[in-house]
Amino acid sequence: MGTTIVGAFACCMIVALPRAASGSEAVSAETKHPPTSFELLPVAASLVPGFLLHGSGSFVAGERTTAKRLLAIEGIGLGLAASGIAMLAVTGASRRFVAPLAGMTIGGGFAFVGSFLADVYGVSVPASRRGSPPAAPRLEAALFTSYRYDPRAATDAVISPRVAATFGSWTVGAEGQLAPNTATSRLRGELRYRIWQESSPYFGFIDLQLAVTQLFLAADEIDTTSVELVVPLRFDLAHIGPTLRGAFAELAFGGLIGTVNYDAVDSRDTDSALMARGTLGAYLGEGDGEVKLYYDHRRDTLAGGLLGGGVGAGFLGFVGASATWFPTRHLGATATVEVGSALLAGVGLAMRLGEGR
Amino acid sequence: MKRAWCLALLFVASCLNLAEERALRDETVGQHALVHVDEGRAAVRAASDTSVTLWASAPELEATVHSGSLTLRIENVLADAALVGLEPTTAVGERLQRSATEYEWQVTSSSGEARVALRAPDSSDVTPFRFLMFADVQDALDRVQDIYDVMNTVTDARFVVMAGDLTERGTEEQLAEFRERLRGLAIPIYATLGNHELGARGDPYYAWFGRGSHTFQFRGVQFTFVDTASATVATRTRMWLDTWLEAARELAHVAIMHIPPIDPVGARAGSFSSKNEAYVFLSELARANVDLTLYGHVHSFHAFENAGIPAFIAGGGGALPERMDGVGRHFLAVDVDPASQRFEVALIRVD
Numbered sequence: 001m002g003t004t005i006v007g008a009f010a011c012c013m014i015v016a017l018p019r020a021a022s023g024s025e026a027v028s029a030e031t032k033h034p035p036t037s038f039e040l041l042p043v044a045a046s047l048v049p050g051f052l053l054h055g056s057g058s059f060v061a062g063e064r065t066t067a068k069r070l071l072a073i074e075g076i077g078l079g080l081a082a083s084g085i086a087m088l089a090v091t092g093a094s095r096r097f098v099a100p101l102a103g104m105t106i107g108g109g110f111a112f113v114g115s116f117l118a119d120v121y122g123v124s125v126p127a128s129r130r131g132s133p134p135a136a137p138r139l140e141a142a143l144f145t146s147y148r149y150d151p152r153a154a155t156d157a158v159i160s161p162r163v164a165a166t167f168g169s170w171t172v173g174a175e176g177q178l179a180p181n182t183a184t185s186r187l188r189g190e191l192r193y194r195i196w197q198e199s200s201p202y203f204g205f206i207d208l209q210l211a212v213t214q215l216f217l218a219a220d221e222i223d224t225t226s227v228e229l230v231v232p233l234r235f236d237l238a239h240i241g242p243t244l245r246g247a248f249a250e251l252a253f254g255g256l257i258g259t260v261n262y263d264a265v266d267s268r269d270t271d272s273a274l275m276a277r278g279t280l281g282a283y284l285g286e287g288d289g290e291v292k293l294y295y296d297h298r299r300d301t302l303a304g305g306l307l308g309g310g311v312g313a314g315f316l317g318f319v320g321a322s323a324t325w326f327p328t329r330h331l332g333a334t335a336t337v338e339v340g341s342a343l344l345a346g347v348g349l350a351m352r353l354g355e356g357r
Numbered sequence: 358m359k360r361a362w363c364l365a366l367l368f369v370a371s372c373l374n375l376a377e378e379r380a381l382r383d384e385t386v387g388q389h390a391l392v393h394v395d396e397g398r399a400a401v402r403a404a405s406d407t408s409v410t411l412w413a414s415a416p417e418l419e420a421t422v423h424s425g426s427l428t429l430r431i432e433n434v435l436a437d438a439a440l441v442g443l444e445p446t447t448a449v450g451e452r453l454q455r456s457a458t459e460y461e462w463q464v465t466s467s468s469g470e471a472r473v474a475l476r477a478p479d480s481s482d483v484t485p486f487r488f489l490m491f492a493d494v495q496d497a498l499d500r501v502q503d504i505y506d507v508m509n510t511v512t513d514a515r516f517v518v519m520a521g522d523l524t525e526r527g528t529e530e531q532l533a534e535f536r537e538r539l540r541g542l543a544i545p546i547y548a549t550l551g552n553h554e555l556g557a558r559g560d561p562y563y564a565w566f567g568r569g570s571h572t573f574q575f576r577g578v579q580f581t582f583v584d585t586a587s588a589t590v591a592t593r594t595r596m597w598l599d600t601w602l603e604a605a606r607e608l609a610h611v612a613i614m615h616i617p618p619i620d621p622v623g624a625r626a627g628s629f630s631s632k633n634e635a636y637v638f639l640s641e642l643a644r645a646n647v648d649l650t651l652y653g654h655v656h657s658f659h660a661f662e663n664a665g666i667p668a669f670i671a672g673g674g675g676a677l678p679e680r681m682d683g684v685g686r687h688f689l690a691v692d693v694d695p696a697s698q699r700f701e702v703a704l705i706r707v708d
Contacts, residue, residue: 092656092679099624151374152592152634184633217633220640256623260636265643267665271632272623297626304631307375307587311526313552314588314616314654315626341589341631343373 035126042123054115057123058243066241073115080108099274103253106297110278114249117280122243130246131283133203137352140164142334144348148302156181166356169194177302183218202236226258230275250279273298289325304341324350376591379584383568395419400567412566414547415573417480422464422471430461433545435477443472457543483577483695487513490671491688492520492653495553497675498534504686504707505542511690516544520653521551521615528557532565549582551615551653570594572601577695579605583614588630602645609698610647617652617670621661627654639664649700658684658704669702
């Protein structure tokens with residue numbers, strides 16, 4: 001199912017990018033197109049009327065092709081999201097179709113929001129601030145501490161170690177989230193295989209990711225084990241227009257199955273979930289890091305899912321922002337904020353060594 | 358800039374506390390200058406100097422009337438229920454029937470303050486009995502009489518419990534229509550609210566049908582309604598729940614709520630916003646020996662287990678149905694044996 005949606009997204013991109021600039025055209029164009037300084041009018045236009053007409057900022061800046069493509073992506077996103085919602089309504093969220101239809105709605109919503117944010121980025125970040133993707137290090141590690149606020153649980157500090165190693169097309173990683181106040185721990189191991197990668201002047205990829213997650217809610221004698229299979233795809237936004245150089249979009253779709261053990265009552269349930277995540281990001285410096293904004297449809301992390309008011313209650317995952325920056329070759333800093341039914345905000349240290357790919 | 362950050366943090370904090378305000382609303386139910394209903398087991402629908410109208414959200418209730426003489430009208434009452442005075446100074450007049458579930462009494466007190474109780478004759482009988490359950494009428498109010506007609510034919514059903522989404526948006530007009538159409542149902546209905554009751558400013562649900570989270574005991578069975586309309590349970594509600602669960606540990610216990618903690622169809626995720634919260638919540642119910650969980654929200658029928666507790670989703674009240682599930686409009690008939698704490702659940706199709 002995940003690959004189908006990734007494929008559908010790729011098709012949308014192809015439709016939205018008729019005869020997208022070839023590599024050489026783009027390189028020659030991008031060197032002159034990103035704004036050299038902050039210009040107020042395009043930025044204002046990217047917000048109003050850009051909030052409704054995505055690409056307005058690029059249009060005012062003279063980037064007509066980029067503007068048209070962003071508007072097309074907005075339209076496609078809106079169409080996908082509206083169609084997904086309509087079909088969910090028509091089928092009554094039928095168990096037979098809900099996974100692809102929810103995926104379609106989320107993908108469409110992401111394209112809709114992403115085209116707006118991409119336009120703002122394209123006209124507000126001057127050329128001197130545009131970054132380029134970092135080379136994949138052989139070994140990455142991070143240790144950060146977060147503050148977790150959840151009105152329904154004790155406030156907690158979360159310690160999160162993370163490590164990943166890359167060998168050619170393979171990446172193996174592990175991470176933990178340890179919250180001592182609430183006796184909560186979440187351990188995750190993942191294996192990624194790079195199916196396809198696009199290199200200079202653009203950077204993109206399609207991965208296949210297998211992950212196993214264990215959650216322990218020790219105070220309540222609950223533990224869960226889940227296995228997820230996800231297809232993450234990164235798309236270089238410079239494909240859309242040279243003013244978007246240094247930005248990327250990431251989509252990931254897949255599924256999860258798992259078990260939940262209630263040890264106190266000696267009971268076990270099975271569980272499943274749709275995995276869907278949309279990320280919009282930008283590189284920092286010459287491979288010095290990246291910042292990301294994302295929506296993740298999962299609700300089994302410490303952030304939970306967004307609480308909707310009114311009739312829209314439930315159904316949503318969480319939103320987040322993260323930044324990783326390496327001021328030196330090997331050592332850097334990382335920060336994350338995630339908001340779902342709980343708020344999770346943290347900072348930490350990051351390390352990278354060698355070249356893995 | 359600092360002010361903007363503070364406002365942003367306050368906004369996020371308020372978003373994380375969505376259900377808390379409704380828990381506070383729960384505490385105001387049944388409180389009026391003329392009448393105080395213990396534990397909010399009735400909403401004060403109307404009041405004047407000489408009369409008060411209550412909507413009962415439990416088969417039995419106790420109340421204090423702050424008047425020397427008052428006409429007390431109670432809606433949503435068992436046909437064989439009686440109002441009795443709890444103090445020698447309180448006198449209760451003859452029962453006048455206004456409809457199948459509406460009765461009126463004249464209450465007088467020589468002290469100017471009367472204590473009264475609505476009592477069901479079989480409340481301490483612990484032999485098996487039957488109740489019905491449904492949810493999710495929403496925009497199908499004009500067809501709900503079809504369901505009531507079938508419910509009226511089920512023999513020996515004492516009352517109906519409803520797991521939310523009475524109406525499409527929860528407006529005054531829609532709630533009034535729901536109330537009006539209930540005149541076609543021969544037995545009382547005890548409900549909690551659903552997410553579709555949250556579409557109107559001021560949440561008028563409370564004034565019409567009482568608390569979102571409440572509990573009562575009837576014939577040896579504890580019925581606990583939990584407000585999960587925001588896909589979470591408020592902290593204040595969790596504290597009440599701790600007390601309710603502990604008090605009913607030895608009883609047959611059924612928990613009724615709108616949004617299920619876990620949707621058996623994971624990809625649909627019509628469930629709590631946080632799975633971790635859902636697991637902990639279910640674990641609490643299971644450890645307190647809750648015997649049955651009943652849910653709405655999903656417009657279909659599911660029978661499954663959560664944390665070892667039998668669970669049923671019965672969202673067949675007429676709202677946009679799940680297609681290709683082989684189930685149309687429906688409700689559940691639940692036979693309970695309080696002595697053995699056994700529940701038998703039957704699906705009754707309306708279409």
